[in-house]
Amino acid sequence: xxxxxxxxxxxxxxxxxxxxxxxxxxxxxxxxxxxxxxxxxxxxxxxxxxxxxxxxxxxxxxxxxxxxxxxxxxxxxxxxxxxxxxxxxxxxxxxxxxxxxxxxxxxx
Numbered sequence: 001x002x003x004x005x006x007x008x009x010x011x012x013x014x015x016x017x018x019x020x021x022x023x024x025x026x027x028x029x030x031x032x033x034x035x036x037x038x039x040x041x042x043x044x045x046x047x048x049x050x051x052x053x054x055x056x057x058x059x060x061x062x063x064x065x066x067x068x069x070x071x072x073x074x075x076x077x078x079x080x081x082x083x084x085x086x087x088x089x090x091x092x093x094x095x096x097x098x099x100x101x102x103x104x105x106x107x108x
Contacts, residue, residue, distance in 0.1 A: 001038070008042035018097065028101060036085070036093040043081025048074035048097060050104035070108040074100055 007014055016038075018031035039046050053069040077096075082089065 033090040040082040040085040
C-alpha cells in the first residue's frame with residue numbers, strides 16, 4: 001500500500017482490479033475498498049474500465065479457448081485529496097464504481 005500510494009503521489013499510474021480476485025464470469029463480485037483509499041489519499045483520478053469475455057480458460061480445461069474480449073472505458077473522475085479517508089467515503093466511492101461498471105458491462 002505504501003509503494004502504491006507513493007506511485008500515485010508522484011503522478012504515476014496504477015491499475016486495480018477492485019474485486020481482489022478472479023471472478024467466475026462476467027458478473028461483478030463485491031469490490032474491496034483499497035482502490036478508493038489510495039485514490040482519495042493521493043487525490044488521484046479514477047478511470048473506470050469494464051472488461052467482458054475473459055473466461056478463455058473454463059474450469060478443468062487444459063488449454064484456453066478462443067474468445068472475444070470486450071472492453072469499455074468510462075469517463076474519469078477527479079477526486080480531491082483527503083488526509084484521512086473515512087469508511088463512509090470509501091463505501092460511497094465503491095457504490096459509485098459498482099454502479100458505473102454495471103452500466104458499462106450492460107452496454108458491452
